[in-house]
Amino acid sequence: MSTKHELLVTAANVKEAEVLLQAGADALLIGDDRFGMRLPGSFSVEETAEVVAVAAKHQARVYVSMNNLMSNELLKELPEYVQALGKIGVHGVEFNDPSVLAAIKEHAPHIQLHWNAEMTSTNYATANYWGTKGASRVVLARELNMDELTEMVPFLKVEAQVQVHGMTNIYHSKRSLVQSYMSHQGRPVEGHLGKERGLFLIEAERRDEKFPIYEDVNGTHIMSSEDICILEDLHLLMEAGVHSFKIEGMLKPLAYNEAVVRAYRIALDSYAADADAYAFCEEWLDEVRQLQDPERELSFGFFYKEQVY
Amino acid sequence: METVAVQRKFSGKRNRLDKPELLAPAGNLEKLKFAIHYGADAVYIGGQAYGLRSNADNFSFEEMREGVEFAKKYGAKVFVATNIYAHNEDIEGIQAYLQNLYDAGIAAIIVADPAIIEVAQRAVPGLEVHLSTQQSTLNWQAVKFWKDEGLPRVVLGRETSFEEIEEIKANVDIEIEAFIHGAMCSSYSGRCVLSNHFTDRDSNRGGCCQSCRWKYDLFEDAREDTVWVSEEEMQMQAPAPFKLGENQLPLFQEQDNSFSMGSKDLCMIGHIPELIDVGVDSFKIEGRMKSIHYVATVVNVYRQAIDSYMADPENYVLKPEWVEEMNKAANRPLNTGFFYDTPDHEDHIYEPEEKAVPFDFAGLVMDYDAATGMATIQQRNHFKPGQEIEFFGPGGHFFKQVVGELQDEEGNVIDAARHPLQRVKMKVDQPVSYFDMMRKKK
Numbered sequence: 107m108s109t110k111h112e113l114l115v116t117a118a119n120v121k122e123a124e125v126l127l128q129a130g131a132d133a134l135l136i137g138d139d140r141f142g143m144r145l146p147g148s149f150s151v152e153e154t155a156e157v158v159a160v161a162a163k164h165q166a167r168v169y170v171s172m173n174n175l176m177s178n179e180l181l182k183e184l185p186e187y188v189q190a191l192g193k194i195g196v197h198g199v200e201f202n203d204p205s206v207l208a209a210i211k212e213h214a215p216h217i218q219l220h221w222n223a224e225m226t227s228t229n230y231a232t233a234n235y236w237g238t239k240g241a242s243r244v245v246l247a248r249e250l251n252m253d254e255l256t257e258m259v260p261f262l263k264v265e266a267q268v269q270v271h272g273m274t275n276i277y278h279s280k281r282s283l284v285q286s287y288m289s290h291q292g293r294p295v296e297g298h299l300g301k302e303r304g305l306f307l308i309e310a311e312r313r314d315e316k317f318p319i320y321e322d323v324n325g326t327h328i329m330s331s332e333d334i335c336i337l338e339d340l341h342l343l344m345e346a347g348v349h350s351f352k353i354e355g356m357l358k359p360l361a362y363n364e365a366v367v368r369a370y371r372i373a374l375d376s377y378a379a380d381a382d383a384y385a386f387c388e389e390w391l392d393e394v395r396q397l398q399d400p401e402r403e404l405s406f407g408f409f410y411k412e413q414v415y
Numbered sequence: 416m417e418t419v420a421v422q423r424k425f426s427g428k429r430n431r432l433d434k435p436e437l438l439a440p441a442g443n444l445e446k447l448k449f450a451i452h453y454g455a456d457a458v459y460i461g462g463q464a465y466g467l468r469s470n471a472d473n474f475s476f477e478e479m480r481e482g483v484e485f486a487k488k489y490g491a492k493v494f495v496a497t498n499i500y501a502h503n504e505d506i507e508g509i510q511a512y513l514q515n516l517y518d519a520g521i522a523a524i525i526v527a528d529p530a531i532i533e534v535a536q537r538a539v540p541g542l543e544v545h546l547s548t549q550q551s552t553l554n555w556q557a558v559k560f561w562k563d564e565g566l567p568r569v570v571l572g573r574e575t576s577f578e579e580i581e582e583i584k585a586n587v588d589i590e591i592e593a594f595i596h597g598a599m600c601s602s603y604s605g606r607c608v609l610s611n612h613f614t615d616r617d618s619n620r621g622g623c624c625q626s627c628r629w630k631y632d633l634f635e636d637a638r639e640d641t642v643w644v645s646e647e648e649m650q651m652q653a654p655a656p657f658k659l660g661e662n663q664l665p666l667f668q669e670q671d672n673s674f675s676m677g678s679k680d681l682c683m684i685g686h687i688p689e690l691i692d693v694g695v696d697s698f699k700i701e702g703r704m705k706s707i708h709y710v711a712t713v714v715n716v717y718r719q720a721i722d723s724y725m726a727d728p729e730n731y732v733l734k735p736e737w738v739e740e741m742n743k744a745a746n747r748p749l750n751t752g753f754f755y756d757t758p759d760h761e762d763h764i765y766e767p768e769e770k771a772v773p774f775d776f777a778g779l780v781m782d783y784d785a786a787t788g789m790a791t792i793q794q795r796n797h798f799k800p801g802q803e804i805e806f807f808g809p810g811g812h813f814f815k816q817v818v819g820e821l822q823d824e825e826g827n828v829i830d831a832a833r834h835p836l837q838r839v840k841m842k843v844d845q846p847v848s849y850f851d852m853m854r855k856k857k
Contacts, residue, residue, distance in 0.1 A: 175572070175603060176554045178582045205556035225608045226500045226549075226619060231530035249611050250502075258503050277627070278606040279676065280574045280753070286760035287633060287674050291667065304636030305666075307674060309613065309629060319633070330612065401660065413615050415622030 111374050112350040114169070114267065115367050118147030122360050123157045129364045130371030133167040135200070135352070140180065141187060142171030142200070143324055144275050146356040151187070155194040162195075169198040173222045174324060176203045184209040192217055200245065211240060218242045220267065224275060225249055230261035237264040243350070248274045248334065252409045256346035265349040270336040271366050272354030273318070274407070277328035282321050301357055316401055318357055329357065334407035335394070338386050340373050345381075365393040434725050435690070436697040438494070438592065439714045444474065446703075446710050447482045447493070452850050453711040453809050454718025457492040458482075459525060461703060464512055465497040465505065467549070467621045476519050483520035492522040496703075498547040500605065500619040501528045513539045525570065527605065536565060545592065548572055549605040549619075553579065555586040562589045570699065573599055573681070574753045581693050590696040595683040596713055597701025599752060601627050601676045601763070628768070630673035633666045672765035679762050682749035684741055685733055687720045689754075707795075708776035711852055712744040712807070719811050736813070743774045743854070777804060778853035781838065783846060790843045791824075792832075798855055799831035806843065808851035816844040 114133040117123040123134050136157055139148040149157065154170065161168045170191055176184070184205065191199065192214025200222040201207050210217050221227065221236040222245035233244035243265040246255060259266055284299045299305065299321040306316040307328065315331035334354075336343065343351070351370060355363040369390045377384045398404055439455035441447035450458045460482065461473040474482065474495075483493050495516050499505065509531055516524060517539045524542055526532050527549035535544050546552060546561050551572040558569050568590035571580065575593070584591060600607060605619055609626035616622030667674070681701070683690060690698060698721070700713055716737045724731040741749070750762045775796045782791035798804065800818045807813045821829050822840040832839045 175551050175574075176557065178554045178579050181554050181556050203554070203557050204560035205554055208556055208560060224606065226527075226605050228619070229501045229503050229506060229528070229530055231506045231533070232501065232528055235529040235533055249608055249617070254503055261503075276608045276612050277602050277676070279602045281601060281678075281758050281763075283601070283674075283676055283763070284633065286758075286763050287765070288666065289760035290763070290765050291671050306634050306636060307631040308634065309626075309631050310673070312613070316634075328609070408611070411615055413611055413617040413620075413622070415617040415620035 110378065111344055111348075112167075112267075113353070113367065113370050113374055114350050115353040115363060116146050116355040117157070118145075118355070118360075119149075120153055120156045120160065122147075122355075122363075124160050125360060125364055126355075126367055127161060127164040127166050129367040131164075131166060131353075131367050133169060133197075133350070134161060135169045135171055137171035137200075138187070139323060140183070141174050141176075141206075143174050143278070144327055144329075144356060145171055146358075151190045151194065154191065154196065158195050167197040168195075169200060169218075169220065170196050171200045171222075172206045173200045173202040173224070176205045181205055185213050188213045188217075198243070201241075207236075207239060207241075220245055221264075222267075223247075228254075230258045233258075233266075234261070234263045237262075243267055245269075245352070249408045249413070251411055251413075252339070252342060255348070255409075256342060259347045266347070267350035267352055268336075268343055268348050269334060269352040269354055270340060270343070270370065271352075272333055273357060273402075274330045274334065274354065275327055276317070276330050278325060280325040283326040284319060284321050330407075332403045332405040332407070333398070334409075335391070335404040336406065336409060337369055337373060337391055337394075339406070339409070340370070341377060341384055341386065344374075344377050359397075362394070362397045365397055369394050433696070435695055435721060436592075437714065437717055437721060438697050438699045439710060440597075440700060440703040440705065441482070441493075441710070442703040442705070444478045444482055446707055448485055449707050449711045449850075450714050451486055451489050451491045453714040455491060455714050457494060457522070457697070458486065459494040459496050459699075459703075461496050462512070462516065464508065465499050465501070465531070467496060467498050467619075467623075476515050479516070479519040479521060487520075493520070494523045494525055494545065495521050496525045496547070497531055498525050498527045498549050499621060500549070501530050502620070506530060509534045510538045513542060517542045523568070532564070532566070543567055545570060545590075548594065551603045551605060555583040558583050558589060558591075559587045562587055568592055568697070570594075570697075572603060574603065576756075577689060577693055577754050580695065584694040591694065592697035592699050593690070593695045594681060594701055594752075595690060595695075595698045596681055596717070597705075598680050598747070599678045599701070601678040628675060628677035628764075630675060633674040635664050635666055636660075637662045637664050672767075675763065675765055677764045677768075678758065679750040679764055680745065680747040681752040682741055682745070683751060683754065684716060684720060684737055686751065686754065687717075687724050687733075688728065688731060691721070691724060706772075706776065708774065708852065708854060709744045709746075709772070712740055715807070715809060715811070716740045718809070736811070740807075744772065746772045773857055774805075774854045775857055776852060777855040778832070778839075780806070780808075780847045780849060780851040780853065783843070783848060785846060788842050788846075789840050790847050792839050792841060792853060794832040794834060794837040794839060796855070797831060797833060798853075802855055804853050804855045806845070806847055806851055806853050808848055812848075812851065814845045 112132045115131045116135045136149045188209045198218035200220045202223045219241040220243040221241040227247045245267045301320045318329040436456040438457045439450035441458040525545045527547035545568040548570040553572045570592040610618040610624045777796045777798045778792040802818045
């Protein structure tokens, strides 16, 4: 399958990877949670190799998330991990910390570098700066609006990736904030406070918005209360020249992610077949809407918002 | 590249001779003058663009020039925070702005976004570039990357521990700046868009509305397979009028404090020898939005501690009056951040915050007549005879007294100093100097 646009989705394990490729994904984003952040699942090098093998059957690509903020301690493990990724044929690595850039250039220079600083990838000049350092792609911030995105692409000397579906991270601390709060109450938690606990926050004046919160080896993460869904206006991004469209699958059941991949696949294929005749069809989203968590709104995220400062 | 092993654990033994820089915030021209007069080696300010404090009364180029002139008299430097993450529309004006900063005599800019670094290096090479804490630089390889890019200084992420700083210094020969005092983002700086989500205000362009200090309720979506919920938790009821879905349980009781991400403030006055010994080159105080009283008090204390340790490290002692002074300026409980360990429940603020600082800046000494013991004081807050006040000045000069008879400039006795900036005269118990400050308890 080769269209000029790429449909990228995260996967929690090898089985999911297979199902999502079957559903029409062109590329998968996976990783080891020591080096990557906010992944639906953590993959060992062996599991990553399995995914690479499965993806090869679908002519799909495998990217590995390494966008953590690295500590001195983690630096020691980078060369071995990066070399292993190079050997097993991973296509790209997402990075934020310059130490990862240095490790890839030294130990696996054939792996593509995708710069992903999440909320701080906000302009073309910085993306191009990382391009001169070796990055071939920028993962743009989810807080940019449609005008900013589409105006930026012509100035980019690297490929653009935009998240088009799913939740986003809105806060990351190295601190264990849930554990701290429970300890403060005199009821410290014995077990872990990971994604599977279904913890969420409600802000005093926004009672209908649930913000998922969890802890892992990288600290505390708070996620958006809504899911981005840009399918209706996907053609604007395709026309603008955005190359890769990411579906964030974390904290979602597989069946949901499968339905989302299928929906975007139809849109991309339809656009590739005849861009001029392309028109969004409401029913492409039927299955997604049926499976959507009723407590989480599907929204345009920041695509049509003006922010002030 | 091999990591240079750090053999020596913290012994508190001096292994460094360079005196660190004391770097203070200056929200406006007046605060700049106080910060420098009270002992800052350098100050950082915000200009009218590209900074992260859109609410601070930021400097015009004219004010910058005046600030730089003032600083020169003390041998101090002025830095400008240009620490936003730029958006497309910000790119075009960067070069002209940086040129203006350079022309105004600014010594360095503090930058988060490489887009700004690139322009500075290409177009205004005389302007030093320091990497902002907003880049969350925590490891020596990343520090080395920025050194190789030509940056003379990196401000580390606030998550860096003493041990990590030591390893960074051992591996990279570069100036390291670290926050030693003030308010902290509880998130990795820059990795928080709560403000954007709640109020459409962009935190990374100066619009942060401090949502981390708001109050939240914590719940668990307890699905059937959930085994973590205790009997006690099962009994908890959500406070009215909040409606919860099936199996959604509150993880708090009615009388509990709300969940919050708000952090206590950093204060390293008790650890000056370690900071100097580990080789931190610049000690940074947070707070461009803080008051004159705050800046002067905090700078004054760190100045004394640094000078005292540098003068005689073997006999250095932490003076209790320094700690007392800090507490007079503090508006939140204090801690040591990540220097020793990752903060835990004792390092966060769950109780309702008492915003009030215990002291007010009441007056500024303008003149002193040694013959009569009379001081001329510019009123900065209401005060009147009978009130207990404190005088303090650079270098630890400090005494308490009670306000005696007050006179206006014509020598008429007045019952209180009521008018902002009014000059009044009063007898002082000890000699005072121009720019000494007078504070009173609230």
